[in-house]
Amino acid sequence: MLYNALLSLTALMFCLSLFLLHRASVLENDFRNLQGDVILQLNQPRSEGVNGKRAKMSKTREDIKPSVFQKAQSSVKISSRRVKREQSSCRAPTSFLQLRAKTNKQPVLKGNITAIPWTVSLQQGNTISLKENRIVVQDDGYYLVFGQVLFETPNEVMGYIIQSWGSIQAGPRTELLCCLQDMPDEDPANTCYTAGTVRLFQNEELELVIPNRPSVLISLDSESTFFGVIQLN
Known part of the structure; x- marks a missing residue:
């Protein structure tokens, strides 16, 4: 009777092992598929994002350059006017x-x-x-x-x-x-x-x-x- 109980327990453990191995294989396949999808999704937006970002940055730089140049011109004009005012206000010392x-x-x-x-x-x-x-x-x-x-x-x-x-x-x-x-x-x-x-x-x-x-x-x-x-x- 003890022999039969041990045999039944062994069979049950064997079946449980097969089931766990099967589930592990399925989970591994699912993980690999999910990993592939994630990598695919990440690679595609990243490429577009980088290109888009570069394009946007390039566009932004093109937009900024005239603005910076205009500000520099404005600053030069202000400095020029200030120098002219100082020159006009400078006169020979009062005698x-x-x-x-x-x-x-x-x-x-x-x-x-x-x-x-x-x-x-x-x-x-x-x-x-x-x-x-x-x-x-x-x-x-x-x-x-x-x-x-x-x-x-x-x-x-x-x-x-x-x-x-x-x-x-x-x-x-x-x-x-x-x-x-x-x-x-x-x-x-x-x-x-x-x-x-x-x-x-x-x-x-x-x-x-x-x-x-x-x-x-x-x-x-x-x-x-x-x-x-x-x-x-």
């Missing part, structure tokens, strides 16, 4: 001249006017210069003329004028600017400042003088008494 009173010399009386001896304090450009204690301009144009004097004479109305000389085009004018200062009785120390924009012509000379005050007392410090011209155009 100016500021004088200060000489500390080692006292004001000089000439007839009924008193002149302050000047020396150059600040200067830029060659349009404005100092000549024989007068400011001389070399170009026609508009200029800012300014002056200040610190008076120390009591009980007087002190002041000065800035007058013009030497230019035929300027005509008969002599007085350009004027400044007056009423001085106090005690501790007299008042500055008299004036400034104005005037049109000057080539070789016109400007002079700051104090009229009708032969006994004038002034400060000769550079921060207190000065005279100058700035070219505006």
Whole structure:
């Protein structure tokens, strides 16, 4: 009886082995077929995709090249305009001249006017210069003329004028600017400042003088008494 049971079990195991072998063979064939289909599907789209992508990339590059070129041209134009603006805005440095009173010399009386001896304090450009204690301009144009004097004479109305000389085009004018200062009785120390924009012509000379005050007392410090011209155009 035991022998029959073992024989039946052996037959059953043999049949099960054959069945498993068959299923394994079927699965292997299915896997190979599926693998072939997958490879076929992948190869065909990949080829088309690569070609399509290359074509698309080529087309994109063709589309991009004009755009990049246009942007480069636009950038060059903008840079060119910027350079032109900078060139047009660049001009010769503005000329100016500021004088200060000489500390080692006292004001000089000439007839009924008193002149302050000047020396150059600040200067830029060659349009404005100092000549024989007068400011001389070399170009026609508009200029800012300014002056200040610190008076120390009591009980007087002190002041000065800035007058013009030497230019035929300027005509008969002599007085350009004027400044007056009423001085106090005690501790007299008042500055008299004036400034104005005037049109000057080539070789016109400007002079700051104090009229009708032969006994004038002034400060000769550079921060207190000065005279100058700035070219505006």
